[in-house]
Amino acid sequence: MVVELDVFHKILNKYNISVDRPQLINDCNQIFTRDLAFVIEDKLIVSNILPHRDKELSAIEYLLKSIPKEQVVHLPEDCHMEGGDVILWKDFIFIGTYSKPDYPDYITARTNKKAVNFIEKLFPHREVIAFDLIKSNEDARNNCLHLDCCFQPIGQDRAIVYKEGFINHSDYLMIEKLFSKDNLFLVTQQEMYDMSCNVLSISNQIIVSEKSFVRLNKWMQENGFLVEPIPFKEISKQEGLLRCATLPIWRS
Template sequence: MLELNVNNETSRLRAVVLGSAVHNGPTPKREEAYDPKSLEHILAGTYPIEIDMVREMEAFNRVFEKYDVTVFRPEMIENYNQIFTRDIGFVIGDVFVKSNILPDRERELDAIQYVIDQIDSQKVVRPPEEVHIEGGDVMLWNDYIFVGTYKGSDYQDYITARTNLQGVQYIKDLFPTKIVKGFDLVKSKIEARDNALHLDCCFQPVGINKGIIYKNGFREEADYLFLVNLFGKENLFHVTRDEMYHMNSNIFSIDTTVVVSERNFTRLNNWLRANGFLVEEIPYAEIAKQEGLLRCSTLPLIRD
């Protein structure tokens, strides 16, 4: 049995589901793009190819091996994108929540069923149909659960709006002892530089008391100020619009002092090192073209 335990983003990682880029399928057609950044690369002819993405994911996997983390991979589905396991489920405490994802991604959940089968079935939940929630929008910070959402009345018009207000309420009901805070995110169907697809595209805690943040990813300044007050401005690394586009806030913590980051994130990586972090730099720029990075391709199961 897998004894699930995840209460924050940075405690020592013991077990994780890492996505897979094997048999990723052909470049999508423009009408098949789920987000503006993928669309941009489809149209430009720069959409990532399988061999490059497999290489990047293996570099990530080697870091996990180095730190003795148990890694599960999805069962392979031919011609299918299985990179972003963060979307399909998430763990809070000792509970595995299956996401209600876009319907044509349901098979991704089937591909990790062999992992879910190792969890106590009493601890696996699936929200009702009207509840939309994806793991990229759910961020644990000890007593807090931060949830990215979109409050606009045009929610249903945005394929980039992934977690609705019912999703925030569902988490509140499921975890009554936690402080659940919803954040209204900026969405765009056409401009990737103005689209916070998930909360982890504009915010992520690192270490014990620090974080990476993009102010303009929040529709309400009050939401941004909430985090500034909670963490302290001096503890936050503010990314630029361009750094947000390249997914600087979407790195991944193996421990409170060990972070996996993209090797091109020079300014961020220097800041992390200056603040006492060991930065494991890997190439991940091809996968980033699909508006997802390191956090998006992981589903942590156990942290100390």
């Protein structure tokens, strides 16, 4: 995993991306920084993550202190949300959630309806669309931990999507309407499990992807994207991939 992260780091540096890494904490998994916070416009929203992961947040405290206080937003205690459930595209804010009454029973349910409502009030000029995702505590092949595990826009008008990841089929149909069916790459259940939706867009043209995603990488190249394939298979075994391992602080 260390080797894979170093290769990823070099690719980001190749495109003149400044990379800050968390302070090291012994005996702590610090790979998936996307969970800790997310940036929308000029606001950094600090996630309410699982209690046992609080110390991960302390490792990026030095970065948070470098941002003006008025631009750092802390969610109310009853608002649960992680960065992997938040995707920006044009004027839209897509949010993955789980809104059924048994929400507390699922450790895999990370974003609730109250958090969605909070984001709607914080950005009233943006269109917020919430998608209910399938959840399972036992079967990873029938669980979408975050929205970016089953859906991700790339470029201006294309997207990668696992349509069976949505509880309501109407949510997938909305994505189909927004992007058009011909612009969607539909992943299989196995590809979803392998984290094929979790590539990283460096720009509208440049995508970092796992090198084993042969079918996806070919499709992206055929659609005009420059694909940077790297090894990230060991990381994927922890149910996260390239997008999960990054927390963009600056959005131009």
